[in-house]
Amino acid sequence: MEKIFSRPKALKDNPLSYCPGCGHGIIHRLVAEAIDELGIRERTIAVAPVGCAVFAYDYFNFDTTEAPHGRPPAVATGIKRTNPDKIVFTYQGDGDLAAIGTAETIHCANRGENITVIFVNNANYGMTGGQMAPTTLIGQVTETTPFGRDPLREGYPIKVAELLANLEATKYIERVTVFDAPHIIQAKKAIKKAFQNQVEGKGYSFIEVISHCPVDWGKTPLESVKWVEDVFLKTFPLGVIKDTTK
Amino acid sequence: MVKKLVKGNIALCEGALAAGLDAYFGYPITPQNEVPAYMSNKMVTLGKVFVQAESELAAANMVLGACATGKRAMTSSSSPGISLKQEAISYMAGMEIPSIIVNVQRGGPGLGNIAGSQADYFQAVKGGGHGDYHLIVFAPNCAQEMYEVTYEAFDIAEKYKNPVMILSDGIVGQMMEPVDFNKEQKTSFSKKDWCLDGCKDREPRSIKSLLMGDGALEQHNLDLQKKYEVIKANEVKAELYQVEDAEIIIVAYGISSRISKNAIKSARTKGIKAGMIRPITLWPFPTEIIKKYSKPPVKFLTVELSLGQMIEDVRLAVNGVSSVDFLGKAGGGIVSDKDVLNKIMELKK
Amino acid sequence: MAKITVNNNRCKGCGLCINACPKKCIAFSDELNKIGYHYAVLKNEKDCIGCGFCYQICPDVCIEVFR
Numbered sequence: 001m002e003k004i005f006s007r008p009k010a011l012k013d014n015p016l017s018y019c020p021g022c023g024h025g026i027i028h029r030l031v032a033e034a035i036d037e038l039g040i041r042e043r044t045i046a047v048a049p050v051g052c053a054v055f056a057y058d059y060f061n062f063d064t065t066e067a068p069h070g071r072p073p074a075v076a077t078g079i080k081r082t083n084p085d086k087i088v089f090t091y092q093g094d095g096d097l098a099a100i101g102t103a104e105t106i107h108c109a110n111r112g113e114n115i116t117v118i119f120v121n122n123a124n125y126g127m128t129g130g131q132m133a134p135t136t137l138i139g140q141v142t143e144t145t146p147f148g149r150d151p152l153r154e155g156y157p158i159k160v161a162e163l164l165a166n167l168e169a170t171k172y173i174e175r176v177t178v179f180d181a182p183h184i185i186q187a188k189k190a191i192k193k194a195f196q197n198q199v200e201g202k203g204y205s206f207i208e209v210i211s212h213c214p215v216d217w218g219k220t221p222l223e224s225v226k227w228v229e230d231v232f233l234k235t236f237p238l239g240v241i242k243d244t245t246k
Numbered sequence: 247m248v249k250k251l252v253k254g255n256i257a258l259c260e261g262a263l264a265a266g267l268d269a270y271f272g273y274p275i276t277p278q279n280e281v282p283a284y285m286s287n288k289m290v291t292l293g294k295v296f297v298q299a300e301s302e303l304a305a306a307n308m309v310l311g312a313c314a315t316g317k318r319a320m321t322s323s324s325s326p327g328i329s330l331k332q333e334a335i336s337y338m339a340g341m342e343i344p345s346i347i348v349n350v351q352r353g354g355p356g357l358g359n360i361a362g363s364q365a366d367y368f369q370a371v372k373g374g375g376h377g378d379y380h381l382i383v384f385a386p387n388c389a390q391e392m393y394e395v396t397y398e399a400f401d402i403a404e405k406y407k408n409p410v411m412i413l414s415d416g417i418v419g420q421m422m423e424p425v426d427f428n429k430e431q432k433t434s435f436s437k438k439d440w441c442l443d444g445c446k447d448r449e450p451r452s453i454k455s456l457l458m459g460d461g462a463l464e465q466h467n468l469d470l471q472k473k474y475e476v477i478k479a480n481e482v483k484a485e486l487y488q489v490e491d492a493e494i495i496i497v498a499y500g501i502s503s504r505i506s507k508n509a510i511k512s513a514r515t516k517g518i519k520a521g522m523i524r525p526i527t528l529w530p531f532p533t534e535i536i537k538k539y540s541k542p543p544v545k546f547l548t549v550e551l552s553l554g555q556m557i558e559d560v561r562l563a564v565n566g567v568s569s570v571d572f573l574g575k576a577g578g579g580i581v582s583d584k585d586v587l588n589k590i591m592e593l594k595k
Numbered sequence: 596m597a598k599i600t601v602n603n604n605r606c607k608g609c610g611l612c613i614n615a616c617p618k619k620c621i622a623f624s625d626e627l628n629k630i631g632y633h634y635a636v637l638k639n640e641k642d643c644i645g646c647g648f649c650y651q652i653c654p655d656v657c658i659e660v661f662r
Binding site: 012041042043044045047048054057058060061062063064065066067068071073074075076077078079081082083086103104106107111 | 268269271295297299300301303304305307308309310311312313314315317319333334337341442443444445446447450451452453454455456
């Protein structure tokens, strides 16, 4: 028998420190597979966020840097502008990308930086114990919305992908999810295309990955993937939101 | 040797360009606007990187990214903008990323005003951002020195893998003076075995300040302190002006030192033996030099465009051996040479 | 002919692979692994079709698939 699926080279052989059932490990693997398949591992530089995925540099088997909370797009701009031959991507959560780093996100996109952004939206702040994120759903109970998110008090979930699609400079924006195998295979395609775009110099690509966070949601892994399918995706529908690369 | 009449801010740009600057990231704020304006032309013309960032925060983080790959990058701003850069500055100190941050100081606190000031001394030398760290801080006092200090700053930053701040002020930045652009264009640079340039033929690298392992952060801090001790031993720079026979020694940096020098000249014509120790590096501070001249009846006078910040370090250096007086102005006000002379005469009594 | 192997001591027992398996041939182990979880095991190797769904969903990237 032949080994047909195994850990990609671009992912170090370290145990992942994420909670049982967390979507980050899946997304890390998809990114690593895309990088291996495109043969770009040796010229990739990743920018890790502040949040659960801050430890990305312990897992990715290529050059990585830390960035202050929310600033990965600025750090990535500095890297890419001075090293246009390198493949640069940010890996950011919803707090990092859509709250504290909103300005950096929008302006990096608006400059049309030729980078790839992997945006992991799990509707809460995972690292700090499950507080409300800008993407938390209406009515969703979190540590800081004990009565559920009330739009009159906390506003509405930000749809960053749609927001960025309005900017002329953005090239490819897709929302995917990883709650089951068929959707994971689709997510991989989108992530790979987002890197391929950069390799071809096509400009700014943004992949929003709707992910699950069982522990902070207070759900079992099975309940949490079901909640993604039944509830989460109603607010954040999947699909290509913009593609002007063709 | 042909000198060119330029503003301090432009001299600074030329120093950075001669040092082989790869990228400039900025954001408008008075009184440093000449820097991004000049760089937007020069860098693009030279085929290098210029980005007007969305904020001072972003500009500093762009510098972080560029310098993490071993490129030479800088950002500049003025006091309120420098407050915003503190986040990235603390990270770069922790991540040991060599970079250049320029502060053309203006009056504060808050939005303050746009007049030259020296009220950011504490912020520059005592941290500014969070954590136990130091920047190497240069305080040029004229356009020529803006050029020279900036030219050297990149090598020093890379030698110690430490951010360097050039602490100028609105007066030195705006003043036009003849500058001798006498430095050779740097084209070859030391190899960096730590930077992120792709993991071809080597193990992947990561640059970070998050150290969660048992005792790892403490060890990192101890290593940083060791580095700071080496910097203290090697990099102190100060100008000594007529100190050997001085009974009154002024300690002043940047524009205050220019004003003080005129006062010292006047005092000498009146038979008062005044002199000056001018720190060119504010960190490391010329503690040992000041200590050497601390002996009664010598009196010290600190002159600053603040209500007394550097004086704390002068007092620590003097350590009670001599008296230390203060003359300063806040909120963008300027001490005149006459004010300084009067203070010298008062101390002479 | 197909099978999977699970890196026992990396598995955190989330059960997503068990749920994803179209042939229902994966189950929890009876014993605990080094990090305190009932890990996933291939119970019925003869039913495994090597589809890789378990590999796809595994958050700890600790499954390998052979065909």
